[in-house]
Amino acid sequence: MSLSIYKRVPYGFLKVFVFVIVFGVLLPETAKAESNSHEENTSKLDIGGVIMEHIVNSYEWHIATVKDKHISIPLPVIIVDKEGVHVFSSKKFHHGHEAYKGFAVCHEEGMKKGKIIKVNEAGERDASASFLDISITKNVFSLFVSIALLLVIFISVANGYKKRGVLPPKGIARAIEPLVIFIRDDVARSAIGKKHERYLPFLLTLFFFIFLNNLLGIIPFFPGGANLTGNISVTLVLALFTFVITNVSGNRIYWKHIVNTPGVPVWLKIPLPLLPLVEVIGLFTKPIVLMIRLFANITAGHIICLSFIALIFIFGNMSSTLGLGISPISVLFYIFMMVLELLVSFIQAFVFTLLSAIYIGMAIEEHHHDEHKIKHSVSEVK
Numbered sequence: 001m002s003l004s005i006y007k008r009v010p011y012g013f014l015k016v017f018v019f020v021i022v023f024g025v026l027l028p029e030t031a032k033a034e035s036n037s038h039e040e041n042t043s044k045l046d047i048g049g050v051i052m053e054h055i056v057n058s059y060e061w062h063i064a065t066v067k068d069k070h071i072s073i074p075l076p077v078i079i080v081d082k083e084g085v086h087v088f089s090s091k092k093f094h095h096g097h098e099a100y101k102g103f104a105v106c107h108e109e110g111m112k113k114g115k116i117i118k119v120n121e122a123g124e125r126d127a128s129a130s131f132l133d134i135s136i137t138k139n140v141f142s143l144f145v146s147i148a149l150l151l152v153i154f155i156s157v158a159n160g161y162k163k164r165g166v167l168p169p170k171g172i173a174r175a176i177e178p179l180v181i182f183i184r185d186d187v188a189r190s191a192i193g194k195k196h197e198r199y200l201p202f203l204l205t206l207f208f209f210i211f212l213n214n215l216l217g218i219i220p221f222f223p224g225g226a227n228l229t230g231n232i233s234v235t236l237v238l239a240l241f242t243f244v245i246t247n248v249s250g251n252r253i254y255w256k257h258i259v260n261t262p263g264v265p266v267w268l269k270i271p272l273p274l275l276p277l278v279e280v281i282g283l284f285t286k287p288i289v290l291m292i293r294l295f296a297n298i299t300a301g302h303i304i305c306l307s308f309i310a311l312i313f314i315f316g317n318m319s320s321t322l323g324l325g326i327s328p329i330s331v332l333f334y335i336f337m338m339v340l341e342l343l344v345s346f347i348q349a350f351v352f353t354l355l356s357a358i359y360i361g362m363a364i365e366e367h368h369h370d371e372h373k374i375k376h377s378v379s380e381v382k
Helices: 002-038 047-055 138-164 173-192 196-218 232-249 252-259 274-318 320-364 367-381
Strands: 060-066 069-074 076-081 084-089 103-105 116-118
Touching: 047 274, 060 138, 076 116, 138 173, 138 196, 173 196, 173 320, 196 232, 196 274, 196 320, 232 274, 232 320, 252 274, 252 320, 274 320
Parallel strands: none
Antiparallel strands: 060 069, 076 084, 103 116
16 A cells, blocks of 8 residues: 555656646746736736636636747637627637627626626627627536546446446546445435435535546646636535535425424514524525535635745746745645645545535434334333
8 A cells, every 4th residue: 555655656746846847837927928918117927817817717728828929728609699699719809808799808807807798899898788608618618528527437437347247346446436435335324324325326426526626626737727616606506406405305304493493492483583594594504605615725725826836936026046045945835735735625525525415414314203203102101
C-alpha cells in the first residue's frame, strides 16, 4: 500500500508543476492585457479580474493569452426571442468586445455582467428587450464532459462485472467499488435504514457527479478548469433534487412533526403557529445550506490557489528580486493548497451526499410509530 503511494507522488508533483508553468504564462500576460485595455498608461496588474475570469462562467473556453492574443475555444450561442432562434458561434463576439445580430456580452457591473444582453444600433443596452439564453457556456460544456465521462466509466465497470461475474474487479472498477460500498454501507444504510436501496442510485449519482467535477475543476487545462461545482446555479439544482426527493418521500409522521409537533405546549402552536413556522422555514434552510456549502468551499479553494500564484506577479511587478524571493514560498503554499483541494473534493462530495441521506432518512423514519405500537402492546398485556 505504501509503495503504491510513493509511486504516485512524482505524478502528483508533475501535475502541480504543469499548473504552475501554465499559470506562470497565463496570469501575467492576461493581467497585462486587462490593464492595457482599461488603463493604457499604467503597469498595474488586474489580478482580481484575472482570478474572477477563471472562476466565473463564460461563452468561450479561454485557454491562454500570449502576447495580447487570446487563445480560446468558441462555444455555440443559442438565443430565443420573438424573432425566432439565433444560433451562432461565440467567436462572433470577438472575446466579448463586439456585438453581433443585436446581442453583446455585458461589461457593466451588476447581475448582468458577463451575460448576453440586447443592444441597439448605437451599442447601448436595450433593457426592455426580452429573450431566452440557452447557450452552451463553459460550465454547460463542462457538464456535458462530466456526464460523458461518468457514462463511459460506469458502463465499462458494469460490463466488466457482467463478464467476470464473481471474480475480483479489475482496472478502474478496483477504485470505483470501494467508493460504491462506502456510500452504500456508511452513508445510505446508516442514515436511511432498511429502505436505503430505494435511494441508493440517487445518492451514488450525487456523490460521483460532485466528486468528478470537483476533480475536473482542479485540472488547469482543457477539458478541466471549469468551476462547475463552484457555480451556485449548479449547486442550487443539486440541492433542489434533495429537497424534492426528501419532501415527496416524507411519511405521515414526518409531516405531523412539522405541522403539529407532538409533546410541544399548545401556546407555541395556537393562536400563533410559532413552532410550525420554524419547522417550515427549516424545510427550506436545509437545501440552502447544502447549496451554499458546496458553492463556497469549491470557489474559495480556487481563489486561494490562484491567489498564491498571483503573489509572484504582484511582488514581481514591484521588483524582480521580490518576485524571485516570494516564488518558492508561493509555490510551496500552492502545493499545500492543491493537496488540500484533493481532500476537499472528496469531503465536499461526501458531506453533500451524507446530508442528503440524513434528510431523506429523517423524512421516512417510522421509529416513533413503532414505539407507539410497542407501548400499546405493553398496555394490552397489562
